[in-house]
Amino acid sequence: MANGESEVGADAPAGGFVQLLTPDGERVDSVTTADGMTYSVDFTDDEYKELYRDLVTVRRLDAEATALQRQGELGIWASLLGQEAAQVGSGRALRKQDMAFPTYREHGVLYTRGIDPIMPFGLFRGVDQGGWDPNEFKFNTYTIVIGSQTLHATGYAMGITMDGKIGNGDGEAVIAYFGDGATSQGDVNEAFVWSGVFNAPIVFFCQNNQYAISEPLERQTRIPLYRRAAGYGFPGIRIDGNDVLASYAVTRAALDQARNGQGPSLIEAYTYRMGAHTSSDDPTRYRIASEVESWKAKDPILRMKSFLTKQQIADDAFLGEVDETAKTLALDLRERVLAMPDPQPVTMFDNVYPHGSPEIDAQRAEFERYHASFEGSAN
């Protein structure tokens, strides 16, 4: 077996993956991989319940966003449906000082960072381009060009080393999110090279949701993605991406290795995009219903619910309250999205250069003069 391989895992692809919670909701105490790493979690009942709440909440918020798009209130939406466990587990594994570099689909990670879920809606509603201060939230702006952010994350991680914020448990680490399609991009491969060469404190977290819009995994790779890491000289490991516990345990260990100065690693979260690539996509053209059905049986929320119920950690009252609270959050989100004001057109001239620009000021003034010339006219 190559490094990071695990023979265990119900419904695992060839080569196995790390799984701590089976699709039937059975806990696996711990998993030891071929390179001797042992993964487990030690959660209290309340912590299990909060993970469940996260999963339900991010799915409910996502569903609300999908509905808003269908109702014409968002220009587009990139749904995370099916990927909740990968995102919640890895997001909760981050320590406060860690920095995340998302794609445009990491709404679940964003939520686990304690960020108001409305933050990315400016982008999807077309109110702005998705702006916030990455350093305030320890969460970079969404990046749309596939794979570009992996290099930004690598540079940021190099900066951590240069700042001396590495080498112990208080050190900082970076997580870079991307998908299976991105692994074909030159930038992602360059990020792997750079991180290896500079021993950067970074975890590459690939959500392999099996499709890059319409193209299946076989169009991106002829080996399992996690095994690519070996070629760059750092560990690669595959996890059951629908298992929030495995996602948490493996990401936490990888981040801690990074912050301790042991360099980069790659995690392939083996999951499935239950919905379309975005609201503009039609997956019925390229994948069959039975495939989707088979993944429904591996649903990340159902297995957690099954576990909580079987272990008598949660009762119906709790499960009902979680649903209700999530619904309230979603309806609140809906109201606030609908209340987002359209930007004043003249603001399009803002924030081109840090210290302004006489040329753009002149164009802004001309724009205002032109529009003012219509005032009072009968249209």
Place this chain on the structure above:
Amino acid sequence: MAETITLGKALNHGLRRSLEDDPKVVIMGEDVGKLGGVFRITDGLQKDFGEDRVIDTPLAESGIVGTAIGLAIRGYRPVCEIQFDGFVFPAYNQIVAQVAKMFYRSLGNVRLPIVIRIPFGGGIGAVEHHSESPEALFAHIPGLKVVTCASPADAYTMIRQAVASDDPIVFFEPKRRYWEKGEVDLDADLAGAFPLHQARVVKAGTDATILAYGPMVRTAVEAATAAAEDGRNLEVIDLRTLSPLDMTTVYASVRRTGRAIVVHEAPGNLGLGSELAARITEECFYSLEAPVLRVTGYDIPYPAARVEEEYLPDLDRVLDAVDRSFGW
């Protein structure tokens, strides 16, 4: 203390000063460390500032610029060296889609004070991809600023100003002028220095305005000297800043002289000359005695070295354009 040094050495001194002045400044690129860069612009800097501040990178231009973005988000001020003009294109996506747009996208929250140095232009007898002039491809992109120096004194000051600027700046260096010497005041402060984004009249004149930048400034000045023998007093402007263009200086000159000739190595089609001609025509129409003329490279890929002298604008082609302007 004023010293007579080459343009390349002036850049080296300027980078050294930048590294001294701000601990957040880092230099990154291929061969910039022990070798000092293929043109030796970073010569000796790694030895004095260490491998963390003068970073020999893997051979991947997108990686150089992409990781510079992450370092800048972290608070660093990276100076990236792209080894040759024709090698910048692997990084073009990161420059155009990320560097240029990050401040705008982030609603003003993320500044990327990155300098991307690119040796540009021909005239050194090089093979393909080593003699190009891609400045218009960057000047066209909102969010970037683009400058180029033409003298050792400007090289020393402008590189320091670029590094100190909060804007992302593409800094084009006229590679065939790296070895030309001039007097540089190495003790000069940036405070009170000639502004980075301002054109400079390098030779005052009254009869026509020659607009040039980078390697063509010297050619333009030589043309002006030759024209003087024919009794024509040409004004030569070194544009220095290609985005934004300093049109105030240009308009003032053209309104006085009534004639404008733009000179650049890059192909003429949609080059800087096109924009200059359009804007001069819009603003100075009634002052013009002749159309704005362009002396440029031809609209072909950069040719083989043994014919490049026929491709590049030279003194005679500039004088020919001057004749055409006066013959209008």
